[in-house]
Amino acid sequence: MREQALQEASEGQLKDQLYEMLKLAIVSCELPPGTELSEGYLAARYSVGKAPVRHALSRLGQDGWVRSIPRSGHIVAPVTIEDIVDIFAMRKLVEPESAARAAGNVPEAKLRRLNKICGAPYRVTDIAAKRRFLLANHDFHVTIAQACGSPRLARSVEKLHDESLRVLYLSASERELAEDWSHGHGPMIAALVAGDRAAAYQTTLDGIHRSQDRVMAVFASAPELITERYRLRSASVSR
Incomplete structure (x- = not known):
C-alpha cells in the first residue's frame, strides 16, 4: 500500500x-x-x-x-552508548521545560488515549504490538510539547523523541516496557491537567531519569544490542 x-x-x-x-x-x-x-x-x-x-x-x-x-x-x-547518554541529557534540558509551559493547556483526552495504548502489554516478539506501543509513547510526549506555546521548543522535543524512539525500540526488543511506561505517565497527566507547572516539570524529569535507568540496564545486560555491531547482513539488504 x-x-x-x-x-x-x-x-x-x-x-x-x-x-x-x-x-x-x-x-x-x-x-x-x-x-x-x-x-x-x-x-x-x-x-x-x-x-x-x-x-x-x-x-x-x-x-x-x-x-x-x-x-x-x-x-x-549507528547508535552508541555515548549517543544514548547524550540523547537523555538533552531531553532533561528541554523536555521538562516544555511540559511546564504546557501545563493547563494539554488535550487531556488524547493523552489518556495514548497512555492507554502505552499500557497495553506486548510480547517482545510481537513486532506490530511493540511498534504501536513505542509510537504511542513518542506521540504522548510530542503532544505535550506541542501544547507548550513554543514551536521551536516543540520541534526540539520531537527531534529528540525521534532519536529516543530508536533507542527504546532496541531496548524493547529485549524487555517488555509497557507497564513501567504507563504507570510513569499517570502523575505527569495529573500535573499537566491541573496546570501545576512545577509538578509537570518534576514528574517529566523524574520520568526521563527512570527511562534512562531502565534503558541503560537493558544495554548493560545485552551489549550486543548497541550498534557498531548491530547490523543486518549486507547481502540481504543492499543488493
Missing part, C-alpha cells in the same frame, strides 16, 4: 513521502542501525526511481539518520 501511494504521488510529494517513509523505517528500526543501504535496493523496495532515493538519502544524511560511505553507499547511522 505504501509503495502504491508513492507511485501515485507527484514528483515533489514523492520525494517528501519517500523521505518520511525511510525516516520512519529507520526510527522504528525496520531498518536497524548499521544497515547498509544502496540506491538500487531502496529504489526496488519502494518501486521508485533512483533520483528520489538520492534526494531522500541526502536529506536523511543532513538530519543525521544515515551516513555516506565513500565508494560504498550509505548506512543507517
